[in-house]
Amino acid sequence: QVHLVEFGGGAVQPGRSLTLSCVGSGFNFNNYGMHWARQAPGKGLQWVAVMSSDGSDIYYADSVKGRFSISRDNAKNTLYLQMNSLRPEDTSVYYCARDPGAGVAGSIDYWGQGTLVTVSS
Amino acid sequence: SYVLTQPPSVSVAPGKTARITCGANRIGSKSVHWYQQKPGQAPVLVMYYNDDRPSGIPERFSGSNSGNTATLTISSVEAGEEADYYCQVWDSDTDHVVFGGGTKLTVL
Numbered sequence: 001q002v003h004l005v006e007f008g009g010g011a012v013q014p015g016r017s018l019t020l021s022c023v024g025s026g027f028n029f030n031n032y033g034m035h036w037a038r039q040a041p042g043k044g045l046q047w048v049a050v051m052s053s054d055g056s057d058i059y060y061a062d063s064v065k066g067r068f069s070i071s072r073d074n075a076k077n078t079l080y081l082q083m084n085s086l087r088p089e090d091t092s093v094y095y096c097a098r099d100p101g102a103g104v105a106g107s108i109d110y111w112g113q114g115t116l117v118t119v120s121s
Numbered sequence: 122s123y124v125l126t127q128p129p130s131v132s133v134a135p136g137k138t139a140r141i142t143c144g145a146n147r148i149g150s151k152s153v154h155w156y157q158q159k160p161g162q163a164p165v166l167v168m169y170y171n172d173d174r175p176s177g178i179p180e181r182f183s184g185s186n187s188g189n190t191a192t193l194t195i196s197s198v199e200a201g202e203e204a205d206y207y208c209q210v211w212d213s214d215t216d217h218v219v220f221g222g223g224t225k226l227t228v229l
Contacts, residue, residue, distance in 0.1 A: 035218065059216040095164075105211070106152075107209065
């Protein structure tokens with residue numbers, strides 16, 4: 001059974017940094033692309049970034065490009081999202097999610113339960 | 122950027138058929154995926170590659186995609202299917218995942 005668990009959310013001041021982690025289990029983490037997506041309170045889903053299984057392909061949403069960095073450690077079955085220069089509009093529940101392809105198929109077949117990031121002074 | 126347009130809300134009586142649309146320029150040339158999200162929960166994939174159902178999704182869920190509109194159809198709607206539904210595509214021009222704004226399905 002595919003299981004994705006996010007860690008690292010919390011409250012942070014504008015301009016500061018935060019790193020999220022996501023541990024995958026129940027599947028061969030090495031073989032799948034992985035996404036981060038987010039959802040602001042009461043709003044819709046917004047895609048953040050994706051990384052292919054081997055890290056060779058990485059894409060970011062325009063709203064986070066240059067501030068956020070996605071990475072992975074396949075030996076630890078872990079996906080990361082380094083978030084720098086955080087803004088109040090980055091306040092969201094952040095979801096880790098699996099792409100059904102080893103590359104970037106561009107869809108999502110499993111989602112974690114999410115971790116809340118609140119950016120406020 | 123590629124924009125997916127969904128109606129904010131759809132209402133249907135129990136046992137009737139709900140149709141949730143997702144509109145965009147030439148969306149029929151893309152693969153559309155649909156997610157169901159109940160309050161306080163993570164999204165769940167309910168339709169992928171336009172008309173394929175993941176295991177565990179009832180046959181009452183079906184999908185279609187042609188021209189400028191993709192549609193998620195839920196027949197014999199049940200109260201437990203009241204949720205927000207999102208369509209999604211991969212925009213190969215920008216290498217971005219794109220979500221629609223979401224449709225709140227209300228079962229009357």
